[in-house]
Amino acid sequence: MxxxxxxxxxxxxxxxxxxxxxxxxxxxxxxxxxxxxxxxxxxxxxxxxxxxxxxxxxxxxxxxxxxxxxxxxxxxxxxxxxxxxxxxxxxxxxxxxxxxxxxxxxxxxxxxxxxxxxxxxxxxxxxxxxxxxxxxxxxxxxxxxNLFQIMALTKRLDPQVSQGNVDKDARPTHEDLQGFIRLLLKYQHNKSKYFDPAVLSGPSWEILLDLAEASLRGEPVPASSASATTLVPLTTALRHVNHLVEAGLVKRWTDPTDKRRTLLELEPEAQAAMQRYLENAWKLRAQDG
Incomplete structure (x- = not known):
């Protein structure tokens, strides 16, 4: 990576x-x-x-x-x-x-x-x-x-981090944490503008994010791999996959080259909504510096 x-x-x-x-x-x-x-x-x-x-x-x-x-x-x-x-x-x-x-x-x-x-x-x-x-x-x-990817992105976009001018051992102040909490809440509220909150419990949202990342690469994702993105048992993750399919957010089909494997990708409308959400979230991050 x-x-x-x-x-x-x-x-x-x-x-x-x-x-x-x-x-x-x-x-x-x-x-x-x-x-x-x-x-x-x-x-x-x-x-x-x-x-x-x-x-x-x-x-x-x-x-x-x-x-x-x-x-x-x-x-x-x-x-x-x-x-x-x-x-x-x-x-x-x-x-x-x-x-x-x-x-x-x-x-x-x-x-x-x-x-x-x-x-x-x-x-x-x-x-x-x-x-x-x-x-x-x-x-x-x-x-x-995913954590290493975020760290690489942060290092790329933040000159202070990329130049090694950030004290890695420094603890955030209460004001820093309060600002971070406000940003997390903005992300959460922003998400509800594009998706039904009832559909997006923790594992479902993690699966959608994983499929969104794959869609940017133009690739489907095996159901087992998407389930592994979550930190819940496989059977629980697959129930969330079923829920997303039933909600019309995710397309599921059998891999024609390997009948044992099931592939997933975002439905076009879900992909467009995720694109808008991510672009908006990116702007929120920039505004909060």
Whole structure:
């Protein structure tokens, strides 16, 4: 994901939601089992037999966004690997880390969380548990990718930020927070001018924003990817997708190249309304400086 200037215009290329999963384990049999299971779940997968190899792969491949690592490995264990990832990569790109271990305990869980792992799985890992963990990781990765995109945009548009003149450790004053709250309320009120508030509960609005971003790229979005944008269970997200389809805001059809996949895009009227909303919200941001 990056922000670039093409012919004087701001353009975006974001990290794909279908990010690659890196599996790290020194046991070749376990490595093969994880790879086969994750491939069957529909993810792109690469493997590493040790922490050093994993770090090299992360450095070389910006598509790696989820790392699933065993805890007990020679030379450098899983906790040390997580610490390296947190120090070297997480400040600059969206990466979500998961730990698998046969020695689950409160101490292990504490160390994993301190090393910024988002999930701890106990061996043997069932396909259902792995699917659930990867679904949560995908949603977290999507949220992080959006955050990095916002940070890149802010840096691009705000000279003070781009020149490094902002104190990153400075806390906002009460006046700063009051102004920010007023701006959030303006965004909320502005949204109701273009969409029925009853339709736009949290997950539905997140799905609409994701589809709006995709429409600017001229691409449909798989229903599973749009659902992963939200931080709710997949079944709940899909109910919101159904609601948006029934409300006439979203078009849904089966991918002709892959009958297992359902694609989504905004209906023309919803796309036009979202365009007007975003342009208006952009002006509000500019007015509030």
């Amino acid at each position: 990056h922000v670039s200037d093409s012919n004087g215009e701001l353009t975006f290329k974001r990290t794909p939601k279908g990010c690659t999963v890196l599996v790290v384990d020194d046991d070749p049999i376990c490595l093969d089992e994880y790879r086969d299971t994750i491939v069957n779940l529909g993810y792109d997968v690469v493997c590493a037999g040790n922490a050093s190899e994993a770090l090299k792969k992360i450095s070389d491949s910006p598509d790696i966004g989820i790392v699933l690592t065993d805890l007990e490995m020679p030379s450098m264990n899983g906790i040390s690997l997580l610490s390296e990832i947190a120090e070297r990569f997480k400040p600059n790109r969206p990466i979500v880390t998961l730990v698998v271990t046969a020695y689950s305990s409160l101490e292990v869980a504490t160390m994993a969380m301190q090393s910024q792992a988002t999930d701890l799985l106990s061996k043997p890992v069932s396909m259902d548990d792995l699917a659930t963990a990867l679904r949560r990781a995908t949603a977290s990765h999507s949220a992080l990718a």
